Amino acid sequence: MGGDFAPRAAVDGALAAARAYGYEIVLVGREDAVRTELARHDLGALHVEIQHASDVIGMNELAPAAAIRRSRDNSISRGMALVREGSVEAFVTVGHTGAALAGAMFRLGRAQGVRRPALATPFPTLRGPCVLVDIGANTEVRAEDLLQFALMGASYAESVLGIAAPRVGLVTNGEERGKGSNSVKEALPLLEASHLNFIGNIEGRDIPLGNTDVAVMDGFTGNVLIKFAEGAGALVGQLLREAAGGDAVAALGGILMRRSLQRMRQRMDYRAYGGAVLLGVRGVVIIGHGRSDAEGVKTAVGVAARAVGANLVRTIALGISRIEAEQPEMAS
C-alpha cells in the first residue's frame, strides 16, 4: 500500500519478480484494492497470496512511529509480523521509511547484540557499488554504533554483493587522524581493532571515486548525502539536456549520444539498486524508494531474495558476536 504508485507498482513489481525468478509472493494490504490490481494480471501458475491489512500509513505521515503504534492492523506492521512468525522470508516495502523503521523495531526487533539497526544502500562509483551505511535510521550515533554499522555494511557487501574482504572506510571531514565528530574520532580505534578490512578515515570524494566498498557514517550525514545525490542527478540530467540544446552541432551530438546518455543516467541512479536494506533486525527488510515503479519493486524483491539466499541475517549475527569477542567492552 506504500509508495507514490500504490498499490499498482507493488503488485505489478511483485508479480514480475514471481514470473522472472519463481518466488512465492504474499501481497500485504487492503484486500479489495489488491484484488482489483490482481484482476489485471493472468496469474497462471504463479503462487500469489493476499494478506489483508485494513490500515495504511500515509506517505506524508509526520509521526510515523506513533502511527505504527496506534494502528493495530496496517500493511507495514502486518508484513513485519509475517517475517517474525516465519510465514515469509523477507518483507519489501516502498512505503514511508520512518514507518517501516518503526514497524521493524516494533514487530521484528533488533537482532541479538545489535545496538541500532541501520539503513544501507549500494551506491554507484567509478569501480562498482559502494555500500553507504547508515543512510537515515539513526540521526545521532555513538562510536560503538559506527563500529556495528561497519560490520553490518561489510556483511552486506560481502554476502549479498559478492565483494570479498570489502574495504571499509569511516567517512569524516578530512582524512587525517583526529578529524571528525566526537563519535567518529572514538570509532577510529574501535574499527582499527576489529577484524574488518578497515582502510581508515575517508572523505566524501572517496565514495564516488570508488576508493572504498563500505562507507560508514551517521544517518544524518548519510541521508543528506543520498538525497543530495538524487538532486545532483536531476541537475546533471538538466545540464545534459541544455548541453544538447545549445546549437545545431551539439543538438545532433545529443541525438547521437541519447542512448549512451540514458545508460549513463541509469548507471548513476542508486535507486536502480532496488532500495535500502535494513540491517540489524530479526529478518530481511527492504525499504525501496517511494517513487519506485513496478521495475523498481521487482528489483527490490530481487535484493530481498539475494539477502535471504546469502543468509544475511545470520552473517550479521556471527559478525556481531565476533566483534563482541574482539572487544568485550563493546557488548551491549
Added chain:
Amino acid sequence: MGGDFAPRAAVDGALAAARAYGYEIVLVGREDAVRTELARHDLGALHVEIQHASDVIGMNELAPAAAIRRSRDNSISRGMALVREGSVEAFVTVGHTGAALAGAMFRLGRAQGVRRPALATPFPTLRGPCVLVDIGANTEVRAEDLLQFALMGASYAESVLGIAAPRVGLVTNGEERGKGSNSVKEALPLLEASHLNFIGNIEGRDIPLGNTDVAVMDGFTGNVLIKFAEGAGALVGQLLREAAGGDAVAALGGILMRRSLQRMRQRMDYRAYGGAVLLGVRGVVIIGHGRSDAEGVKTAVGVAARAVGANLVRTIALGISRIEAEQPEMAS
C-alpha cells in the same frame, strides 16, 4: 606559498587579477621564491609589493593549529596580520585550509558577537548559486551556531552574490518538523524567530535543485557533501567519456557535444566560484582550493574584491547585532 602549484599559481593569478581589475597586490611569502616567479612577468604599471615570510605551512601538515602557533613568521599568519593592521583589505590563500582557519582565528580573531566563524562557498544549482555554510570550519555545532551561520550565509548571498532576500534552508534528514540532530531541532525555532527569509527544513536534494539560496549545516556534513560533489563530478566526467566511447554513433555524438559538455562540466564545478569565504572574522579571508591554478587564484582574488566592495564584514556585524536584538538570550 600554499596550494599544489605554489608559488607560481598564486603569483600568476594575482597578477592576472591586477591586470584585469586594477587591484593593488601584496604577495606574501619567501621573497626569493616570489621574485623568481615575478621575473617571468612584465609588471609595467602594476602595483605589486612583496611581504617576506620565512616559513611555509605545508599542505600535508597534520596539526595545522599547532604549526601556526609555533611558527612566528609564516605566509598565512603574515597575510592575516596585514589584514588586521589594515595594510590590505583582503587576504587570499590556496594553502592548507586548517592552517588558514587557525591563522585567521589567531591573528584576526572573531568579529564582534560571532560565536564561531564558518566557511561558505557558492554551489551550482538548477537555478543559480546556493551558498553552502558551513563546509568545514566547525565539526560539532550548537543551535546558536547554526543561526549565526544562516545570518552570515544570507549576508554573503545578498551582499556579494546580489540575491535579494535570499531564501535560507536548514539542512536535515527529512523535511518534517522534529527531524534532525539535536542542534538542528533546536535551531528551527531560532531561525523561525529571526528576520531571515527562512524557508524551513530542507533535504539534501533541495540544494542541487536550487530550492534554497543558502543551505545551513554543520561543518562535518558540509565538508562531506562538498567533497562528495567533487568526487561525483569526476564520476560524471568519466561516465560521459565512456558514454562517448560506446560505439561509433555515440563517439561521433561525443565529438559534436564536446564543447557543450566542457561548458557543462565548468558549470557543475563549484571551484569555478573561486573558493570559500571565511565568514565571521575581522576581515575578508578567501580560502581557495589547493588545486587552484592561476585562473582559480584570479577568480578568488575577484571574490575577495567583491566581498570588500560589498562591505561584507560590516554587513555581517550589523546582522549579528540584529539577531542579538531579536533574541537577546542569543548574545554570546
